[in-house]
Amino acid sequence: xxxxxxxxxxxxADEIKxxxxxxxxxxxxxxxxxxxxxxxxxxxxxxxxxxxxxxxxLIWFQSWSGSTSPGGTINYNIGIYNPDPVNSVWLFNHVWVxxxxxxxxxxxxxxxxxxxxxxxxxxAFAGLNLAPGASAxxxxxxKIPSSIEKTNYLGNSCLMRFNWHDIGNYLDxxxxxxxxx
Numbered sequence: 001x002x003x004x005x006x007x008x009x010x011x012x013a014d015e016i017k018x019x020x021x022x023x024x025x026x027x028x029x030x031x032x033x034x035x036x037x038x039x040x041x042x043x044x045x046x047x048x049x050x051x052x053x054x055x056x057x058l059i060w061f062q063s064w065s066g067s068t069s070p071g072g073t074i075n076y077n078i079g080i081y082n083p084d085p086v087n088s089v090w091l092f093n094h095v096w097v098x099x100x101x102x103x104x105x106x107x108x109x110x111x112x113x114x115x116x117x118x119x120x121x122x123x124a125f126a127g128l129n130l131a132p133g134a135s136a137x138x139x140x141x142x143k144i145p146s147s148i149e150k151t152n153y154l155g156n157s158c159l160m161r162f163n164w165h166d167i168g169n170y171l172d173x174x175x176x177x178x179x180x181x
Contacts, residue, residue: 010084011051019083019133020047023060026135030079034063037077038176050172057082057091057130059159059172067179071146074178077139078157082130090162091128091171095120095140097153101175109173110158116145117153127162144180152179 011019027041041061042050050058061079068074076095082088096119100112113119122138130136142155155178159171 010056016048016051019051020044022133023047023081026079026081027061030061030063034061034077037063037075038066038178039063040174040176051083055161055169055171056084057088057159057171059157059174060135062157062174062176064155064176064178067181068144070144070148070150070180072144072180074142074144074155075139076142076155076157076176077137078174079135079137080128080130080159081135082132085132087132088128088130088161090126090164090168091130092121092123092160092162093128093138094158094160095142096156097142098156099154100156101154101173106170109156112156114153116148118143142178148180150180152177 023042024044031039031041057080059078060081062077064076065074078093080091080093097114097117098112100109103109103112120140120142122140128136155176157174160168161171162168
């Protein structure tokens with residue numbers, strides 16, 4: 001099952017505590033830098049839950065402009081952290097609009113798309129390369145169609161590791177709500 005929680009043998013209890021401390025400090029620092037934006041950052045207990053999964057790196061924060069008018073732009077930022085003891089390569093993050101976040105099935109989660117909005121993927125080839133214990137921020141500008149209804153919309157983000165000649169890996173996801181006013 002894709003959402004099954006398993007104890008991950010990659011990290012000892014002490015290593016997990018160190019990562020929780022580091023990520024919590026990063027979240028608080030980023031929260032201060034995101035004063036004029038909507039912001040979510042993972043809590044200590046959420047970090048611990050993420051470490052019980054098999055897949056890493058992970059998403060540790062997101063911030064975005066809360067609303068815009070039809071034809072405007074929503075600016076979205078996402079933080080990615082590598083807890084692994086080795087470089088993590090070929091990382092890509094995909095952003096789109098749709099209600100897929102509640103879908104536990106990865107395949108249909110990725111297909112739940114409001115096609116009126118663009119789909120955005122970063123970074124460019126060959127992807128993000130994160131050193132052990134490093135983090136990076138990706139920034140997106142989501143163009144809002146000019147004929148769109150004025151309401152709230154659900155933005156989704158999916159962090160993936162590509163394998164150029166085989167099946168890649170789903171790593172993490174997040175959701176953000178923005179308004180068109």
